[in-house]
Amino acid sequence: MGEVQRIFYIHVSSAWTAFLAYFLVFVGSVGYLWRQSPRADDLAQAAGEVGFVFCSAVLVTGPLWAKPVWGIWWTWDPRLTLTFVLWLLFVSYLMLRSYVSSPGRAATLAAVVGIIGFADVPLDYMAIRWWRGQHPQPVIAGGEGSGIEPRMWVALLVTWAAFLCLFSYLLWQRLRLAEARRELSALRRALAIRSPED
């Protein structure tokens, strides 16, 4: 495969990170509906936004690799289809958040969508797997004969660790931003109550 093979590390690491991000959207959504804590909603929103970036990275690096290796940009193979569905779930989640005007309502409705979307991922996986049953097994954990070299494993895990650090950093920054925004609007409200003539 040559030089282009190196994209594999970025691609797989982004994919795992994107799925992890969607799991965090689910955790945040359940937490918000259960405890009504704005922190949980911040987590869901931040994971949704950062996860969207990683999921887009998967969909961009995938075709870049596939064109020279498979000769085509895209095929409706189970993993590709599932990643695309995940990307659509991220998009619909973020779109919903921006189309509801009241912030409290947006958080509740987004939490419902986050939970329903998460419940959908395993069903999607099963349906797509059966639908394209004739396609080759995935490279990793695909049974006898498939698999990657031990040294590649090291490289892959190191890349994934790096991606997880990047993801955590972005998530952390996004959470701090949400916190600061909430503080700001609370201060604004307090100020408006104290001086109603403004």
Place this chain on the structure above:
Amino acid sequence: MKSLKIISAIFVKDLRVEWRNRETLASVCVFGILVVFLFTFAFEPGREETLRLLPGLLWISFAFAGVLCFSRSFAVERENSCLEGMALAPVDPGLIYLGKMLANLLFLSIAECVIVFAVSLWYNFSFVPSFRWFAPITFLGTLGYVAVGTTFGAIAANTHMREVMLPVLQFPVAAPVFIAGIEASTGALKGDPPSSYAGWIKLAAGFAVIFNVLSYLLFEYVLEE
């Protein structure tokens, strides 16, 4: 017993509204038939291809008819703030969901019958031999689709981009039900033994159960203001 009364109150209310203005059902049927009509120009199928394309064609027109049905279902409730009225009613919101869902199920099923009739007429295709399996498959798929559509219809009614938001929300989530519905219908219409597509029927049934239960539980949060 009391729950059944609440569900039927919502259900009968939707039927009565529909009976008085006759808007939803007519527009949903016409829209579904239009999809079939446009499809004819796109593919101009001969006898051989008909069998291969038919399940996909049917489910695509069911999908689009459903979008119209679910968005109408809550557009009606927005007038005179009926949604707020329902949210304030001292009943389990899950029961309100079940009432709305059953009304949508009835409307979409009627529209599907009309679409199937039009298809069998235009494509000279008889559904009678495979009806015993095709009908329950379609019903199960529709049950799951309506569960997702009713909840997302209520969510989309809260946004200021309703017409866009509903399909964007529901199509990715309803993807398994379309795949299962198309695959199982293909088997049924070809006359294959049911055991060859039993897995798809189970998937559609599982989808219907999971999403009806989830919607029942989560509808409280969708309605609250």
